[in-house]
Amino acid sequence: MAEMFDLYDEDLRPLGEMCERGDTVPRGKYHIVVTVLPVNFESRILITKRAAEKPYGDLWEITGGSVIAGETPLQGAVRELREETGLRALPQALDCRGHVIFKSSDHNHINIFYLFRADFHEEDIVLQPGETTAARLVYPSEIEQMAKQGEFIPFLYLRAKAFYPDIFGENMP
Numbered sequence: 397m398a399e400m401f402d403l404y405d406e407d408l409r410p411l412g413e414m415c416e417r418g419d420t421v422p423r424g425k426y427h428i429v430v431t432v433l434p435v436n437f438e439s440r441i442l443i444t445k446r447a448a449e450k451p452y453g454d455l456w457e458i459t460g461g462s463v464i465a466g467e468t469p470l471q472g473a474v475r476e477l478r479e480e481t482g483l484r485a486l487p488q489a490l491d492c493r494g495h496v497i498f499k500s501s502d503h504n505h506i507n508i509f510y511l512f513r514a515d516f517h518e519e520d521i522v523l524q525p526g527e528t529t530a531a532r533l534v535y536p537s538e539i540e541q542m543a544k545q546g547e548f549i550p551f552l553y554l555r556a557k558a559f560y561p562d563i564f565g566e567n568m569p
């Protein structure tokens with residue numbers, strides 16, 4: 397069955413329209429993508445390695461994905477976190493950090509960023525077959541090094557620095 401996305405305007409208002417994954421999103425309309433930065437009580441960030449067959453395959457990333465039709469962005473963030481990592485979060489445990497609008501000739505979307513702080517450890521992580529192949533708990537400085545070495549999706553590192561300055565600040569461990 398095809399994956400469907402609700403469409404929104406630039407102000408995050410639902411338009412009552414949908415598109416199918418892979419379709420061109422019409423000009424002035426957007427689907428929602430969420431990014432969730434899981435940080436444990438030791439200030440370590442959960443990152444996952446993308447499956448080889450996916451775009452940016454075999455690179456490390458932060459949890460995220462598209463919000464499917466019928467979900468709110470927050471519901472999509474909770475689902476993506478659970479599906480990709482096995483971590484369960486109540487909606488109120490996610491702190492919205494803002495959003496950015498991306499416009500291109502075929503893929504308009506709005507990326508909403510959430511922070512999830514909780515007490516979790518590597519043994520709590522359950523990977524999603526076909527999506528993720530490995531998981532690590534790392535400090536922000538390790539992500540910076542991984543990005544410099546081409547092991548971490550570069551644009552995700554830059555967005556993380558922008559939307560989580562308290563995590564990726566000057567004094568990061």
